[in-house]
Amino acid sequence: MSAHEESGPRDRMIHPDVAKAGDESERGQDGRRLDHAEATTRPIGAEPKAKAVREAQPRGAKIRGNRPIDQAEAAERFLAAPLHQKAHDERLWDLRKKRDTAAFGIPEWEELRDLASQIKAHTLSNLDRYLEEFEANAKANGVHVHWAADGAEHNRIVHGILKDHGAKSLIKSKSMLTEECGFRHYMAGTGIEVIETDLGERIQQLDNEEPSHVVVPAVHKTRFDVAAVFAKTMGTDPENDDAHYLAESQRMHTRPLILEADAGMTGCNFAIAETGTVVTCTNEGNADLSGNVPKLQIHSIGIEKLIPRIEHLGVFLRLLARSALGSPITQYTSHFRAPREGSEMHYVLVDNGRSERLGMEEFWTSLKCIRCGACMNTCPVYRRSGGLSYGATYSGPIGLIIDPTFNKRKYSTLPFSSTMNGSCTNVCPVKINIHEQIFAWRKVLAEEHQIPLLKQGMMKAAGQVLSRPATYRAAIGAADSALRALPRFAVYNPLNTWGKGREMPDSPRQSFHSWYKQNRMDKKPETDA
Amino acid sequence: MRIGLFVPCYVDAFEPEVGIATLELLERFGLDVAYPFDQTCCGQPMTNTGCHAEAAATEALFVRNFAPFDYIVAPSGSCVHQVREHLTAIPQTDEVKDVRAKTFELVEFLHDVLKVDAFPWAEFPHKVGYHSNCNALRGIHHARPSELNKPAYSKPLDLLSKVKGIEIVTPARPDECCGFGGTFSVFEPAVSAKMGYDKVSDHSRAGAEYVVSSDSSCMMHQKGCAARIGVPLKFIHIARILNGVSA
Amino acid sequence: MNSRDDTLARIRKNRPAGDHPLPDIPDFEPLVGDDLVAEFGERLKRMGGRIAAPAPGEDPFSAVRERLDDSAVIASAVPEIAGNRDLSRVALPADLADVDVAVVRAVFGVAETGSVLFTQDELKVNAVAYLAQHLVVLLDPADILVNIQAAYRRPDFGRAAYAVLHTGPSATADIEGVLIHGAQGVRSLTVILLPRA
Numbered sequence: 012m013s014a015h016e017e018s019g020p021r022d023r024m025i026h027p028d029v030a031k032a033g034d035e036s037e038r039g040q041d042g043r044r045l046d047h048a049e050a051t052t053r054p055i056g057a058e059p060k061a062k063a064v065r066e067a068q069p070r071g072a073k074i075r076g077n078r079p080i081d082q083a084e085a086a087e088r089f090l091a092a093p094l095h096q097k098a099h100d101e102r103l104w105d106l107r108k109k110r111d112t113a114a115f116g117i118p119e120w121e122e123l124r125d126l127a128s129q130i131k132a133h134t135l136s137n138l139d140r141y142l143e144e145f146e147a148n149a150k151a152n153g154v155h156v157h158w159a160a161d162g163a164e165h166n167r168i169v170h171g172i173l174k175d176h177g178a179k180s181l182i183k184s185k186s187m188l189t190e191e192c193g194f195r196h197y198m199a200g201t202g203i204e205v206i207e208t209d210l211g212e213r214i215q216q217l218d219n220e221e222p223s224h225v226v227v228p229a230v231h232k233t234r235f236d237v238a239a240v241f242a243k244t245m246g247t248d249p250e251n252d253d254a255h256y257l258a259e260s261q262r263m264h265t266r267p268l269i270l271e272a273d274a275g276m277t278g279c280n281f282a283i284a285e286t287g288t289v290v291t292c293t294n295e296g297n298a299d300l301s302g303n304v305p306k307l308q309i310h311s312i313g314i315e316k317l318i319p320r321i322e323h324l325g326v327f328l329r330l331l332a333r334s335a336l337g338s339p340i341t342q343y344t345s346h347f348r349a350p351r352e353g354s355e356m357h358y359v360l361v362d363n364g365r366s367e368r369l370g371m372e373e374f375w376t377s378l379k380c381i382r383c384g385a386c387m388n389t390c391p392v393y394r395r396s397g398g399l400s401y402g403a404t405y406s407g408p409i410g411l412i413i414d415p416t417f418n419k420r421k422y423s424t425l426p427f428s429s430t431m432n433g434s435c436t437n438v439c440p441v442k443i444n445i446h447e448q449i450f451a452w453r454k455v456l457a458e459e460h461q462i463p464l465l466k467q468g469m470m471k472a473a474g475q476v477l478s479r480p481a482t483y484r485a486a487i488g489a490a491d492s493a494l495r496a497l498p499r500f501a502v503y504n505p506l507n508t509w510g511k512g513r514e515m516p517d518s519p520r521q522s523f524h525s526w527y528k529q530n531r532m533d534k535k536p537e538t539d540a
Numbered sequence: 541m542r543i544g545l546f547v548p549c550y551v552d553a554f555e556p557e558v559g560i561a562t563l564e565l566l567e568r569f570g571l572d573v574a575y576p577f578d579q580t581c582c583g584q585p586m587t588n589t590g591c592h593a594e595a596a597a598t599e600a601l602f603v604r605n606f607a608p609f610d611y612i613v614a615p616s617g618s619c620v621h622q623v624r625e626h627l628t629a630i631p632q633t634d635e636v637k638d639v640r641a642k643t644f645e646l647v648e649f650l651h652d653v654l655k656v657d658a659f660p661w662a663e664f665p666h667k668v669g670y671h672s673n674c675n676a677l678r679g680i681h682h683a684r685p686s687e688l689n690k691p692a693y694s695k696p697l698d699l700l701s702k703v704k705g706i707e708i709v710t711p712a713r714p715d716e717c718c719g720f721g722g723t724f725s726v727f728e729p730a731v732s733a734k735m736g737y738d739k740v741s742d743h744s745r746a747g748a749e750y751v752v753s754s755d756s757s758c759m760m761h762q763k764g765c766a767a768r769i770g771v772p773l774k775f776i777h778i779a780r781i782l783n784g785v786s787a
Numbered sequence: 788m789n790s791r792d793d794t795l796a797r798i799r800k801n802r803p804a805g806d807h808p809l810p811d812i813p814d815f816e817p818l819v820g821d822d823l824v825a826e827f828g829e830r831l832k833r834m835g836g837r838i839a840a841p842a843p844g845e846d847p848f849s850a851v852r853e854r855l856d857d858s859a860v861i862a863s864a865v866p867e868i869a870g871n872r873d874l875s876r877v878a879l880p881a882d883l884a885d886v887d888v889a890v891v892r893a894v895f896g897v898a899e900t901g902s903v904l905f906t907q908d909e910l911k912v913n914a915v916a917y918l919a920q921h922l923v924v925l926l927d928p929a930d931i932l933v934n935i936q937a938a939y940r941r942p943d944f945g946r947a948a949y950a951v952l953h954t955g956p957s958a959t960a961d962i963e964g965v966l967i968h969g970a971q972g973v974r975s976l977t978v979i980l981l982p983r984a
């Protein structure tokens with residue numbers, strides 16, 4: 012590895028038995044192949060470059076201010092990159108299968124889902140009380156507690172804390188909340204360097220992309236893409252696309268930044284009211300580095316992360332990693348309760364629309380989400396579109412029902428990027444009725460005229476024809492021509508989107524309707540009519 | 541027992557033989573089956589697009605057509621799911637609620653209401669892969685979906701197991717959506733078609749000669765996808781097999 | 788009004804309808820058999836960790852002896868082995884960046900998952916468990932709990948400033964699902980079953 016041949020101060024960070032292919036990472040002590048964390052059960056990936064033509068990474072949805080995201084357009088570009096699409100689909104399906112195996116290994120799995128859902132419902136309907144309890148306990152533990160009404164206030168608060176400490180750099184672990192707040196973008200203008208330390212998140216940061224998945228942020232990239240990003244940003248060998256080499260290079264590149272950082276930041280998986288504890292679940296240990304190396308630690312917490320008691324972790328932890336990864340637990344489950352001696356600890360409790368969502372009768376239970384990503388892994392549309400096609404912080408099924416609460420116009424199209432097959436609802440560890448909320452959002456958006464006029468016009472026309480039997484029969488034609496018989500929504504489209512990817516259905520000699528008339532009614536004219 | 545036969549628009553236009561098989565099959569059990577002549581649609585295209593107001597008149601027509609019957613039976617899990625769960629654009633009078641509650645999909649009607657234990661006339665000596673429509677599977681509970689840690693059951697496979705000579709093969713992703721999704725197939729055609737290609741390829745790899753389903757809409761989509769990418773699969777509705785079609 | 792009071796006021800205004808009582812959590816049957824030591828070891832191995840059960844009288848560190856002998860810097864937080872880096876005299880956590888092997892004792896283990904718990908008391912300097920290249924964990928077989936539910940009944944979580952469950956080493960598979968140990972933290976984690984002195 013060229014990393015080994017480098018000389019200089021970074022050298023002492025490199026351990027001589029740095030991982031090589033076939034090392035302890037692949038096989039366990041008993042010789043069996045390992046597949047814990049987000050690893051695949053079998054090798055899945057882009058074909059070696061000898062066999063395949065390099066394929067440019069498809070990029071995400073085009074963002075045009077407030078205009079509705081065209082998810083279908085971005086998805087089509089993702090599909091036009093078959094190496095990426097295939098690896099993406101197989102990788103995430105593999106996670107879904109790992110999840111099944113783990114879930115089916117627990118007899119009380121469905122009961123745990125019920126309990127988790129009920130605990131969340133209880134906490135959310137008493138959220139004021141639990142937040143006050145959490146705050147009081149945190150303060151008693153010596154933690155500074157801040158409240159942010161929205162993402163902008165969160166960013167200002169964190170910036171303020173950093174400024175007060177004269178911090179020049181911040182290491183952070185993965186947090187969807189800080190993505191939601193646009194924290195990195197905000198900080199870019201402050202002169203304080205922000206360094207993501209989760210490998211996937213770091214890849215995305217260096218490539219100036221958002222995470223495409225809540226658990227595996229760079230899952231849409233092949234190792235070739237990563238090699239290209241690292242070559243450009245960290246000076247690695249552009250021809251070396253070995254995942255071990257790339258991961259090791261990142262470790263060596265990031266470690267000095269971790270050691271020198273003035274502050275560390277994490278997100279929060281669970282916030283415990285009775286103890287004032289923040290719990291993070293990671294595989295890399297980077298939340299623990301962020302929380303334990305610098306003198307200043309900041310934890311950003313979405314207010315919906317509250318759960319009442321430590322005891323309840325016994326329910327949620329059994330669900331989270333199994334749903335997300337198919338592992339019984341993440342490598343690290345970290346409980347931060349009070350500052351270390353000589354260090355300072357801050358919590359930022361962020362609302363950013365959550366308290367308003369609580370009042371949305373059909374959608375408030377989406378606040379139960381524990382960000383496991385299982386709904387994304389199982390979603391057949393997500394797996395074939397890539398997370399960046401949604402053009403939003405949250406992609407996949409959970410994104411479809413959360414994103415419109417942030418911006419109804421911009422994300423008005425997203426609830427339509429679904430077949431509403433319901434698999435998401437069944438894998439959800441906190442039993443959010445995701446596909447029913449997708450359905451409910453479509454109604455809300457149509458009523459508020461946030462769907463295209465063409466679409467609404469088509470449905471109005473369809474409704475008029477389908478409610479008038481004579482008009483309907485006239486519309487589909489006496490000759491029963493198949494093309495004319497296609498319901499209007501299918502053919503009333505200048506692009507013939509049906510025929511683009513599929514053959515048209517055969518045209519039968521006669522419809523059931525005329526068969527019935529001919530064979531039954533003429534013989535039995537008394538039949539109901 | 542008076543049965544109102546609901547023949548969904550796709551079946552009416554593209555697969556009249558499925559409507560005929562459903563009618564004949566129900567008659568084999570001595571039922572009095574009628575086809576209300578003024579029927580059109582369940583309202584699903586509009587409702588699934590969020591346009592509930594636009595579906596109201598169609599829903600009212602459905603209720604008018606089918607209120608007089610003891611049961612309403614349709615060879616489509618998707619349409620029955622619409623009626624049972626989503627026919628809500630019109631005021632929920634007792635009559636509307638009654639129609640919604642007594643609307644059954646053919647498989648569940650045979651399995652749960654008639655409790656059929658034999659189809660002596662049916663023989664289908666072929667390898668078939670079963671395709672669960674998602675609304676039939678997760679909406680009206682035709683079978684245990686693969687995600688749930690609950691006892692396995694499958695009403696359609698129960699019925700098919702009573703057909704002589706049939707061999708069921710299982711694809712790698714047994715209940716992955718095929719990508720039809722109603723209006724999704726039109727508004728998001730690229731992803732829809734790709735899901736269809738993957739679905740038919742999965743069935744083909746499992747060794748299926750036929751794909752069998754209780755929903756013609758999914759099969760119409762899959763058939764179009766299979767033809768486009770040259771996967772040699774045949775498609776047949778479960779009603780025709782249970783009614784003893786010879787193929 | 789400030790953001791705190793505004794947020795709490797909105798929460799009160801938007802409280803979801805219905806009764807949502809806090810459910811009681813039943814005692815679930817353990818997933819593991821009676822041999823907690825074997826179950827713990829099996830699960831730890833599946834999570835990428837290693838386990839050693841030295842025979843009485845044997846060098847308790849024989850499983851990691853080679854690694855220890857090759858190491859320039861050993862930080863020990865346990866009396867069973869003397870390292871050459873004194874954790875009680877570390878000025879800054881970052882000073883531990885050159886540690887090759889850290890040796891610590893676990894508060895307890897969890898058979899269901901193969902996890903071990905540390906608090907700031909066992910680690911002395913929390914960062915040592917992440918900055919070291921390799922982590923060696925001493926665990927008394929009598930300290931293995933049956934499952935996660937049992938773990939969260941322990942008082943440690945309510946008392947410790949910092950408590951962490953480690954389950955195998957630092958891991959990532961963010962690039963094409965290829966599993967790599969030592970993403971940012973330790974490259975290996977070896978549990979040595981050794982009763983407390």
